[in-house]
Amino acid sequence: MLIGAIEAGGTKFVCSVLDEFNETKDRCVIRTRGPEETLAEAADFFRKHPIDALGVGAFGPIDLNDRSETYGTIKNTPKTAWKDFPLRDELKRMLGVPVAVDTDVNAACLGEFRFGAGRDVDSAVYITVGTGVGAGFVKEDQVFKGLTHPEMGHIKVSRMVDDSFEGVCLYHGDCLEGLVSGPAIEKRAGISGADISVDDPVWASVAHYIAQALVNYTLVLCPERIIIGGGVMKQSHLYPMIRKEFQRILNDYITIEDLESYITPPKLDDDQGVIGAAGLAKDITGS
Structure with missing residues (x-):
C-alpha cells in the first residue's frame, strides 16, 4: 500500500x-x-x-x-x-x-500521538508556535472536532502589567497568536527571533503567555501530555522557562509529577x- x-x-x-x-x-x-x-x-x-x-x-x-x-x-x-x-x-x-x-495542527497532533511524543499516553495536545499559533487535541486516538475545529491559538490571555505591545493578529490583536507568534516576536524586538539573545526580556513575556495558555488547556481538556513545536520553539531555552511559569501560574491546583514529561518537544523531527x-x-x- x-x-x-x-x-x-x-x-x-x-x-x-x-x-x-x-x-x-x-x-x-x-x-x-x-x-x-x-x-x-x-x-x-x-x-x-x-x-x-x-x-x-x-x-x-x-x-x-x-x-x-x-x-x-x-x-x-x-x-x-x-x-x-x-x-x-x-x-x-x-x-x-x-x-x-x-x-495542519490536528494532523500533527495525530502524528505525535501515534508515533512520537504522545505514543505512551491516551490524550495529548499538540501546539505549534511559529508564523501562527495553533493546537490540536487527540484523545483515545480520535482527533477532537466540535462545532468547528479548535482555535486554541486565538484565546485571550491576561496581559502582563507593563506590556503595551498591541499584538499582530489580524482578527484579535493581542490574542495568544498576536503576542507569541514569530511575527509578533520580530515586531516586538525589531529583529528576527533567531537573532535575539537568550537572555533578552522578550523571551520572558513569550514564556509567560504560552504558559498561561497551557494552564488554560490543562484545566479545560486535562491532557496527559502537551507537545509544543513550531519555529519559535527551536529556541530550546523556552521549554524550561515555560515549565517554570506554568508551575507558578497553576500554583499546585493540579498535581503534575513530571513537568519535563508533561510539557515536551515533539519527537518526529x-x-x-x-x-x-x-x-x-x-x-x-x-x-
Whole structure:
C-alpha cells in the first residue's frame, strides 16, 4: 500500500508518498501560491505513484463537518485566493482516490500521538508556535472536532502589567497568536527571533503567555501530555522557562509529577504533520 500525504501550509506544501510503515518513498516541497497552480503541481507529483488514498493537514479555517455540503472547504482565511476553495473535492477530482482532510495542527497532533511524543499516553495536545499559533487535541486516538475545529491559538490571555505591545493578529490583536507568534516576536524586538539573545526580556513575556495558555488547556481538556513545536520553539531555552511559569501560574491546583514529561518537544523531527496526514488517509481506507 502507498499513501499520499500533504502538509499544506501557508508558505509551502510538503507532499510525501509513504508505505504502511511510514517510510517515505518520495517527497517534494511546493511553494504555496494560488490553489489552481499549487494543486496542479501537487497532483503532478502524486500521479507518478499508485497511491491508495490521500491525507491532507491544511491551514484553516476549514470545514471539517463530514455532513456539511462544504466539507473540506477552506473558509475565512486571510489567504484570499484560497477563501471558500473546495480543497478536498478538488484533490479527489484530480487524483481519483479517497481524500481525508483535517487541519495542519490536528494532523500533527495525530502524528505525535501515534508515533512520537504522545505514543505512551491516551490524550495529548499538540501546539505549534511559529508564523501562527495553533493546537490540536487527540484523545483515545480520535482527533477532537466540535462545532468547528479548535482555535486554541486565538484565546485571550491576561496581559502582563507593563506590556503595551498591541499584538499582530489580524482578527484579535493581542490574542495568544498576536503576542507569541514569530511575527509578533520580530515586531516586538525589531529583529528576527533567531537573532535575539537568550537572555533578552522578550523571551520572558513569550514564556509567560504560552504558559498561561497551557494552564488554560490543562484545566479545560486535562491532557496527559502537551507537545509544543513550531519555529519559535527551536529556541530550546523556552521549554524550561515555560515549565517554570506554568508551575507558578497553576500554583499546585493540579498535581503534575513530571513537568519535563508533561510539557515536551515533539519527537518526529518536523515530520509530524506529514505522518499525521498519512494516518488520516489510512483511517479512511481501514488499514
